[in-house]
Amino acid sequence: MSYSYGVHHLQPTVRNVPLSVQIGTQLREQIMNGTWPVGTKVPGEHDLVRTFGTSRNTVREALRALVHLGLLESRPGDGTYVRSTSELEAVLGRRISEESVNEVFEVREALEVQAARLAASRITESQIVELRELLRERYAGETPADRLQADVRFHQGIVAASGNPLITELHHGLEPAVIHDESNYSGLNTDGFLLEEHQAILDALERHDPDGAVAATLQLLDGANRPSASK
Structure with a gap:
């Protein structure tokens, strides 16, 4: 069973650090600390764009990085889910x-x-x-x-x-x-x-x-x- 969690734990981005890196770091923390367990459907791009106040492309770049690390899994037509809580x-x-x-x-x-x-x-x-x-x-x-x-x-x-x-x-x-x-x-x-x-x-x-x-x-x-x- 999958669960969709809110974005109230996420924080606005700051300057001097690439936005995609900041977003990826916060999403990674949500995964690794258990806020988003394995199988969780993470907030959609629209919600993340609104939360971070950034562009859809920046959000997508952050999500792609976590997919590459193996922490997230993209399911076309469905959404993005937590695949693992640890890079290792x-x-x-x-x-x-x-x-x-x-x-x-x-x-x-x-x-x-x-x-x-x-x-x-x-x-x-x-x-x-x-x-x-x-x-x-x-x-x-x-x-x-x-x-x-x-x-x-x-x-x-x-x-x-x-x-x-x-x-x-x-x-x-x-x-x-x-x-x-x-x-x-x-x-x-x-x-x-x-x-x-x-x-x-x-x-x-x-x-x-x-x-x-x-x-x-x-x-x-x-x-x-x-x-x-x-x-």
């Missing part, structure tokens, strides 16, 4: 293909190991509480979709707790290739699958034990089924 995510999305899924898993796993190491030192009590609840949902969710979502959010939470925005953005950018097919998560829908390994990671994070968190993460990764090389 957009680039990764273009780079990743079905044939490279094994490489994607290897990179993602490397990020998760380092994230676990950092998170053990930086995680907050509120983040631990959230992870504990997500782990409970992973095994007690009512539907396979609920359990899959809880698992994804559990790993996202660990990465976020690393306190490294770049690791978080890279990890998030790789997710579509990893979760596009639930078969890549063989056993997720089986109660108790890798329960001890997940719990061991959480226990290490609660102890603020970096080495333990890394060891538990590696054990989890070794136990999880990876996509076959034929994919």
